[in-house]
Amino acid sequence: MKIGGWVILLLVSATHAGAVDLCLPTANDALLRGRDADFYQPTVEGTVESGSFGCVRRGGRRFHEGIDIKCLQRDARGESIDPVHAVGEGTVAFINSKPGLSNYGRYVVLEHVWDGVEVFTLYAHLRDVAGGLAVGQSVQKGQVLGRVGRSTNTKEGITPDRAHLHFEINLMLNPNFRAWYAKRDPKAPPFGNFNGRNLVGLDPAAFLRAYAANRKLNFAEYVARQPVAFTVLVGARPLRWVERHPEQLRGNQAAPVAYEVAVTGWGMPVAVWPRSAEEIGAAAQRQLQRGQPVLQRVDGAVAESTACRQLLERAGSGWRLSVSGREWVELLTYR
Numbered sequence: 001m002k003i004g005g006w007v008i009l010l011l012v013s014a015t016h017a018g019a020v021d022l023c024l025p026t027a028n029d030a031l032l033r034g035r036d037a038d039f040y041q042p043t044v045e046g047t048v049e050s051g052s053f054g055c056v057r058r059g060g061r062r063f064h065e066g067i068d069i070k071c072l073q074r075d076a077r078g079e080s081i082d083p084v085h086a087v088g089e090g091t092v093a094f095i096n097s098k099p100g101l102s103n104y105g106r107y108v109v110l111e112h113v114w115d116g117v118e119v120f121t122l123y124a125h126l127r128d129v130a131g132g133l134a135v136g137q138s139v140q141k142g143q144v145l146g147r148v149g150r151s152t153n154t155k156e157g158i159t160p161d162r163a164h165l166h167f168e169i170n171l172m173l174n175p176n177f178r179a180w181y182a183k184r185d186p187k188a189p190p191f192g193n194f195n196g197r198n199l200v201g202l203d204p205a206a207f208l209r210a211y212a213a214n215r216k217l218n219f220a221e222y223v224a225r226q227p228v229a230f231t232v233l234v235g236a237r238p239l240r241w242v243e244r245h246p247e248q249l250r251g252n253q254a255a256p257v258a259y260e261v262a263v264t265g266w267g268m269p270v271a272v273w274p275r276s277a278e279e280i281g282a283a284a285q286r287q288l289q290r291g292q293p294v295l296q297r298v299d300g301a302v303a304e305s306t307a308c309r310q311l312l313e314r315a316g317s318g319w320r321l322s323v324s325g326r327e328w329v330e331l332l333t334y335r
Helices: 177-182 204-213 219-224 240-244 282-289 300-305 323-333
Strands: 054-057 062-064 067-070 083-085 090-096 107-114 117-124 144-147 164-172 199-202 230-235 258-263 269-275 294-298 312-315 318-321
Touching: 107 144, 117 219, 164 204, 177 323, 199 204, 219 269, 230 282, 230 323, 240 269, 258 282, 282 294, 294 318, 318 323
Parallel strands: none
Antiparallel strands: 054 062, 067 164, 083 144, 090 107, 107 117, 117 164, 164 199, 230 258, 230 294, 258 269, 312 318
16 A cells, blocks of 8 residues: 555454454345445435445535445335344444434444454444343344434434435544543533544445455455555554554554554554654654644545545645544544
Protein backbone atom coordinates (compact mmCIF):
# COMPACT_ATOMS: atom_id res chain seq x y z
CA MET A 1 0.00 0.00 0.00
CA LYS A 2 1.27 3.50 -0.77
CA ILE A 3 0.51 6.91 0.64
CA GLY A 4 2.06 9.72 -1.31
CA GLY A 5 4.71 7.34 -2.62
CA TRP A 6 5.37 5.97 0.86
CA VAL A 7 4.99 2.20 1.12
CA ILE A 8 3.25 0.47 4.03
CA LEU A 9 4.62 -3.05 4.33
CA LEU A 10 2.02 -5.70 5.14
CA LEU A 11 3.66 -7.68 7.92
CA VAL A 12 0.46 -9.18 9.31
CA SER A 13 0.29 -12.92 9.76
CA ALA A 14 -2.72 -15.04 10.64
CA THR A 15 -3.01 -15.93 14.32
CA HIS A 16 -5.70 -18.57 13.80
CA ALA A 17 -5.24 -21.73 11.80
CA GLY A 18 -8.86 -21.81 10.65
CA ALA A 19 -10.52 -19.34 8.32
CA VAL A 20 -13.21 -17.02 9.67
CA ASP A 21 -16.66 -18.52 9.03
CA LEU A 22 -19.24 -15.87 8.11
CA CYS A 23 -22.69 -15.45 6.58
CA LEU A 24 -24.78 -12.50 5.39
CA PRO A 25 -26.79 -10.63 8.05
CA THR A 26 -30.12 -11.27 6.26
CA ALA A 27 -31.42 -13.53 3.52
CA ASN A 28 -30.92 -10.72 0.99
CA ASP A 29 -27.96 -11.89 -1.09
CA ALA A 30 -28.45 -9.58 -4.07
CA LEU A 31 -25.12 -7.90 -3.23
CA LEU A 32 -23.26 -11.07 -4.17
CA ARG A 33 -25.20 -11.38 -7.44
CA GLY A 34 -24.31 -7.89 -8.63
CA ARG A 35 -27.82 -6.55 -8.08
CA ASP A 36 -27.17 -3.49 -5.92
CA ALA A 37 -30.63 -2.00 -6.54
CA ASP A 38 -32.20 -5.09 -4.96
CA PHE A 39 -29.82 -5.01 -2.01
CA TYR A 40 -29.45 -1.40 -0.85
CA GLN A 41 -32.39 0.46 0.65
CA PRO A 42 -32.24 4.08 -0.56
CA THR A 43 -32.91 7.02 1.69
CA VAL A 44 -35.67 9.49 0.82
CA GLU A 45 -33.15 10.87 -1.71
CA GLY A 46 -34.04 7.83 -3.79
CA THR A 47 -30.59 6.88 -5.10
CA VAL A 48 -29.36 3.31 -4.71
CA GLU A 49 -25.98 4.71 -3.68
CA SER A 50 -27.52 6.40 -0.62
CA GLY A 51 -27.93 2.99 1.01
CA SER A 52 -24.24 2.15 0.67
CA PHE A 53 -21.19 3.09 2.75
CA GLY A 54 -19.22 6.34 2.62
CA CYS A 55 -19.85 9.84 1.21
CA VAL A 56 -23.12 8.81 -0.37
CA ARG A 57 -25.72 11.24 1.01
CA ARG A 58 -26.66 14.86 0.40
CA GLY A 59 -24.62 15.08 -2.73
CA GLY A 60 -21.62 13.40 -1.13
CA ARG A 61 -21.51 15.77 1.84
CA ARG A 62 -22.84 13.35 4.46
CA PHE A 63 -21.10 10.21 5.71
CA HIS A 64 -23.01 6.94 6.07
CA GLU A 65 -21.27 4.62 8.55
CA GLY A 66 -22.71 1.33 7.30
CA ILE A 67 -24.98 -0.22 4.69
CA ASP A 68 -28.79 -0.32 4.58
CA ILE A 69 -30.13 -3.71 3.46
CA LYS A 70 -33.60 -4.03 1.93
CA CYS A 71 -36.13 -6.34 3.49
CA LEU A 72 -37.55 -9.24 1.47
CA GLN A 73 -40.59 -10.26 3.49
CA ARG A 74 -43.58 -8.34 4.87
CA ASP A 75 -46.61 -9.17 6.96
CA ALA A 76 -50.21 -8.35 6.05
CA ARG A 77 -49.76 -4.79 7.34
CA GLY A 78 -46.71 -4.21 5.17
CA GLU A 79 -44.23 -4.36 8.04
CA SER A 80 -40.91 -6.16 7.53
CA ILE A 81 -40.47 -9.62 9.06
CA ASP A 82 -37.04 -10.71 7.75
CA PRO A 83 -34.88 -12.41 10.39
CA VAL A 84 -31.56 -10.71 11.18
CA HIS A 85 -28.68 -13.12 11.67
CA ALA A 86 -25.34 -12.95 13.47
CA VAL A 87 -22.76 -12.91 10.67
CA GLY A 88 -20.39 -15.05 12.71
CA GLU A 89 -19.91 -16.60 16.10
CA GLY A 90 -19.30 -14.12 18.88
CA THR A 91 -20.67 -12.57 22.05
CA VAL A 92 -23.48 -10.10 22.59
CA ALA A 93 -21.68 -6.91 23.61
CA PHE A 94 -24.60 -4.46 23.78
CA ILE A 95 -28.36 -4.23 23.27
CA ASN A 96 -30.36 -1.03 23.03
CA SER A 97 -34.01 -2.00 23.39
CA LYS A 98 -35.25 1.61 23.72
CA PRO A 99 -35.52 3.03 20.20
CA GLY A 100 -36.24 6.54 21.45
CA LEU A 101 -32.68 6.86 22.70
CA SER A 102 -30.89 6.55 19.37
CA ASN A 103 -31.19 7.24 15.67
CA TYR A 104 -30.15 3.58 15.36
CA GLY A 105 -33.43 2.68 17.09
CA ARG A 106 -33.26 -0.81 18.56
CA TYR A 107 -29.81 -2.19 17.91
CA VAL A 108 -27.53 -5.05 18.84
CA VAL A 109 -23.73 -5.09 18.85
CA LEU A 110 -21.78 -8.35 18.71
CA GLU A 111 -18.11 -8.80 19.55
CA HIS A 112 -16.05 -11.21 17.47
CA VAL A 113 -12.43 -12.21 17.04
CA TRP A 114 -11.54 -12.56 13.37
CA ASP A 115 -7.99 -13.68 12.68
CA GLY A 116 -6.89 -12.29 16.03
CA VAL A 117 -8.64 -8.93 15.52
CA GLU A 118 -11.33 -7.71 17.92
CA VAL A 119 -14.29 -6.79 15.69
CA PHE A 120 -17.75 -5.41 16.45
CA THR A 121 -20.73 -5.89 14.14
CA LEU A 122 -23.77 -3.65 14.59
CA TYR A 123 -27.38 -4.41 13.59
CA ALA A 124 -29.74 -1.42 13.76
CA HIS A 125 -33.35 -0.24 13.19
CA LEU A 126 -34.60 -3.61 14.43
CA ARG A 127 -38.34 -4.23 14.65
CA ASP A 128 -37.65 -6.32 17.73
CA VAL A 129 -34.82 -8.13 19.50
CA ALA A 130 -34.94 -11.92 19.75
CA GLY A 131 -36.41 -13.13 23.01
CA GLY A 132 -33.83 -14.19 25.56
CA LEU A 133 -30.93 -12.43 23.85
CA ALA A 134 -28.74 -10.90 26.55
CA VAL A 135 -25.40 -9.12 26.92
CA GLY A 136 -22.60 -11.61 27.52
CA GLN A 137 -24.41 -14.41 25.72
CA SER A 138 -22.51 -16.42 23.12
CA VAL A 139 -24.06 -16.55 19.67
CA GLN A 140 -23.43 -18.77 16.69
CA LYS A 141 -23.15 -17.86 13.03
CA GLY A 142 -26.64 -17.45 11.61
CA GLN A 143 -28.36 -17.15 14.99
CA VAL A 144 -31.42 -14.89 14.87
CA LEU A 145 -30.89 -11.57 16.67
CA GLY A 146 -34.24 -9.99 15.80
CA ARG A 147 -36.19 -8.80 12.77
CA VAL A 148 -35.55 -6.11 10.18
CA GLY A 149 -37.47 -2.99 11.08
CA ARG A 150 -37.66 0.78 11.03
CA SER A 151 -37.10 1.83 14.65
CA THR A 152 -35.34 5.19 15.13
CA ASN A 153 -35.63 8.40 17.13
CA THR A 154 -35.26 10.76 14.17
CA LYS A 155 -37.94 13.36 13.54
CA GLU A 156 -38.66 12.16 10.01
CA GLY A 157 -38.78 8.49 11.04
CA ILE A 158 -38.59 5.54 8.63
CA THR A 159 -41.69 4.68 6.62
CA PRO A 160 -42.79 1.02 6.30
CA ASP A 161 -41.74 0.86 2.64
CA ARG A 162 -38.19 1.82 3.67
CA ALA A 163 -37.74 -0.70 6.51
CA HIS A 164 -34.19 -2.02 6.41
CA LEU A 165 -31.25 -3.38 8.38
CA HIS A 166 -28.46 -0.90 9.01
CA PHE A 167 -25.30 -3.02 9.29
CA GLU A 168 -21.76 -2.04 10.28
CA ILE A 169 -18.37 -3.73 10.73
CA ASN A 170 -16.28 -1.79 13.23
CA LEU A 171 -13.27 -1.62 15.47
CA MET A 172 -13.55 0.11 18.84
CA LEU A 173 -11.47 3.29 19.04
CA ASN A 174 -11.04 3.38 22.83
CA PRO A 175 -12.29 1.00 25.55
CA ASN A 176 -12.40 3.93 27.97
CA PHE A 177 -14.77 5.95 25.79
CA ARG A 178 -17.46 6.06 28.46
CA ALA A 179 -15.19 8.05 30.78
CA TRP A 180 -13.99 10.36 27.99
CA TYR A 181 -17.49 11.08 26.70
CA ALA A 182 -19.09 11.59 30.11
CA LYS A 183 -17.07 14.79 30.45
CA ARG A 184 -18.49 16.09 27.16
CA ASP A 185 -22.09 15.01 27.48
CA PRO A 186 -23.15 14.06 31.03
CA LYS A 187 -26.72 13.55 29.77
CA ALA A 188 -25.74 11.12 26.99
CA PRO A 189 -27.79 7.90 26.72
CA PRO A 190 -26.34 4.95 28.68
CA PHE A 191 -24.60 3.31 25.75
CA GLY A 192 -21.20 3.01 27.44
CA ASN A 193 -18.54 2.24 24.87
CA PHE A 194 -21.09 1.45 22.17
CA ASN A 195 -21.75 4.97 21.02
CA GLY A 196 -21.30 5.39 17.27
CA ARG A 197 -18.49 7.90 17.82
CA ASN A 198 -16.38 5.13 19.36
CA LEU A 199 -16.92 2.60 16.58
CA VAL A 200 -14.83 3.15 13.45
CA GLY A 201 -15.63 1.04 10.45
CA LEU A 202 -14.92 -0.08 6.96
CA ASP A 203 -17.24 -0.72 4.04
CA PRO A 204 -19.20 -3.87 4.97
CA ALA A 205 -20.32 -4.49 1.40
CA ALA A 206 -16.77 -4.42 0.03
CA PHE A 207 -15.64 -6.81 2.75
CA LEU A 208 -18.57 -9.20 2.24
CA ARG A 209 -17.87 -9.29 -1.50
CA ALA A 210 -14.17 -9.93 -0.89
CA TYR A 211 -14.96 -12.66 1.62
CA ALA A 212 -17.42 -14.33 -0.77
CA ALA A 213 -14.69 -14.36 -3.43
CA ASN A 214 -12.11 -15.79 -1.01
CA ARG A 215 -13.40 -17.53 2.09
CA LYS A 216 -9.83 -17.85 3.38
CA LEU A 217 -9.52 -14.05 3.44
CA ASN A 218 -7.51 -12.92 6.47
CA PHE A 219 -9.28 -10.03 8.20
CA ALA A 220 -6.12 -8.53 9.74
CA GLU A 221 -4.53 -8.39 6.30
CA TYR A 222 -7.72 -6.94 4.83
CA VAL A 223 -7.67 -4.10 7.37
CA ALA A 224 -3.99 -3.44 6.66
CA ARG A 225 -4.77 -3.03 2.95
CA GLN A 226 -7.38 -0.29 3.46
CA PRO A 227 -6.51 3.01 1.72
CA VAL A 228 -4.71 5.42 4.05
CA ALA A 229 -5.80 9.05 3.99
CA PHE A 230 -3.22 10.39 6.45
CA THR A 231 -0.74 9.60 9.17
CA VAL A 232 -0.55 11.47 12.46
CA LEU A 233 2.15 11.63 15.11
CA VAL A 234 1.03 11.30 18.73
CA GLY A 235 3.04 11.20 21.95
CA ALA A 236 4.71 7.97 22.99
CA ARG A 237 2.57 7.39 26.07
CA PRO A 238 1.08 3.88 26.01
CA LEU A 239 -1.68 3.62 23.42
CA ARG A 240 -4.71 1.51 24.26
CA TRP A 241 -5.13 1.01 20.53
CA VAL A 242 -1.77 -0.77 20.30
CA GLU A 243 -2.57 -2.82 23.40
CA ARG A 244 -5.77 -4.05 21.76
CA HIS A 245 -4.40 -4.26 18.21
CA PRO A 246 -0.81 -5.50 18.46
CA GLU A 247 -1.19 -6.85 14.93
CA GLN A 248 -0.91 -3.26 13.69
CA LEU A 249 2.42 -2.47 15.34
CA ARG A 250 5.26 -2.14 12.84
CA GLY A 251 8.92 -1.99 13.72
CA ASN A 252 10.65 -2.49 17.05
CA GLN A 253 11.77 0.92 18.35
CA ALA A 254 12.99 0.37 21.94
CA ALA A 255 12.40 3.90 23.27
CA PRO A 256 10.09 5.80 20.93
CA VAL A 257 9.28 9.47 21.43
CA ALA A 258 6.15 9.20 19.27
CA TYR A 259 3.86 6.87 17.41
CA GLU A 260 2.96 7.44 13.79
CA VAL A 261 -0.57 6.18 13.14
CA ALA A 262 -1.82 5.46 9.62
CA VAL A 263 -5.55 6.19 9.34
CA THR A 264 -8.22 5.60 6.72
CA GLY A 265 -10.37 8.53 5.69
CA TRP A 266 -13.16 6.98 7.77
CA GLY A 267 -11.12 7.12 10.97
CA MET A 268 -9.86 3.54 11.30
CA PRO A 269 -6.18 3.13 12.23
CA VAL A 270 -4.52 0.43 10.13
CA ALA A 271 -0.85 0.59 11.17
CA VAL A 272 1.26 2.09 13.96
CA TRP A 273 5.02 2.80 13.91
CA PRO A 274 7.12 3.71 16.95
CA ARG A 275 9.28 6.70 15.99
CA SER A 276 12.58 7.96 17.36
CA ALA A 277 13.52 11.61 17.86
CA GLU A 278 15.75 11.45 14.80
CA GLU A 279 12.92 10.17 12.63
CA ILE A 280 10.40 12.89 13.46
CA GLY A 281 12.63 15.95 13.86
CA ALA A 282 12.83 18.77 16.40
CA ALA A 283 9.79 20.76 15.23
CA ALA A 284 7.48 17.77 15.54
CA GLN A 285 8.93 16.97 18.98
CA ARG A 286 8.18 20.49 20.20
CA GLN A 287 4.61 20.28 18.94
CA LEU A 288 4.10 16.91 20.64
CA GLN A 289 5.57 18.28 23.88
CA ARG A 290 2.85 20.94 23.79
CA GLY A 291 0.31 18.13 23.65
CA GLN A 292 -0.57 18.71 20.00
CA PRO A 293 -0.75 15.95 17.38
CA VAL A 294 1.27 16.36 14.19
CA LEU A 295 -0.31 15.68 10.82
CA GLN A 296 2.59 13.94 9.13
CA ARG A 297 1.52 12.72 5.69
CA VAL A 298 -1.63 13.05 3.57
CA ASP A 299 -2.75 11.23 0.46
CA GLY A 300 -4.72 14.02 -1.19
CA ALA A 301 -6.80 11.77 -3.43
CA VAL A 302 -7.98 9.59 -0.55
CA ALA A 303 -8.55 12.63 1.64
CA GLU A 304 -10.72 14.24 -1.03
CA SER A 305 -12.77 11.07 -1.60
CA THR A 306 -13.49 10.75 2.15
CA ALA A 307 -13.92 14.46 2.90
CA CYS A 308 -17.47 13.99 4.24
CA ARG A 309 -15.98 12.30 7.32
CA GLN A 310 -14.45 15.70 8.13
CA LEU A 311 -11.30 14.52 9.90
CA LEU A 312 -9.16 16.75 7.69
CA GLU A 313 -9.73 20.17 6.17
CA ARG A 314 -7.97 22.27 3.60
CA ALA A 315 -5.38 24.77 4.79
CA GLY A 316 -4.16 26.80 1.83
CA SER A 317 -2.61 24.35 -0.59
CA GLY A 318 -2.25 21.70 2.12
CA TRP A 319 -4.24 19.94 4.82
CA ARG A 320 -4.70 20.10 8.57
CA LEU A 321 -6.64 18.19 11.19
CA SER A 322 -10.14 19.60 11.58
CA VAL A 323 -11.82 20.14 14.95
CA SER A 324 -13.36 16.67 14.51
CA GLY A 325 -9.96 15.28 13.57
CA ARG A 326 -8.29 16.68 16.68
CA GLU A 327 -11.12 15.30 18.79
CA TRP A 328 -10.61 11.90 17.10
CA VAL A 329 -6.93 11.98 18.09
CA GLU A 330 -7.86 12.96 21.64
CA LEU A 331 -10.15 9.96 21.91
CA LEU A 332 -7.61 7.60 20.33
CA THR A 333 -4.95 8.61 22.87
CA TYR A 334 -7.20 8.91 25.95
CA ARG A 335 -6.06 6.81 28.90
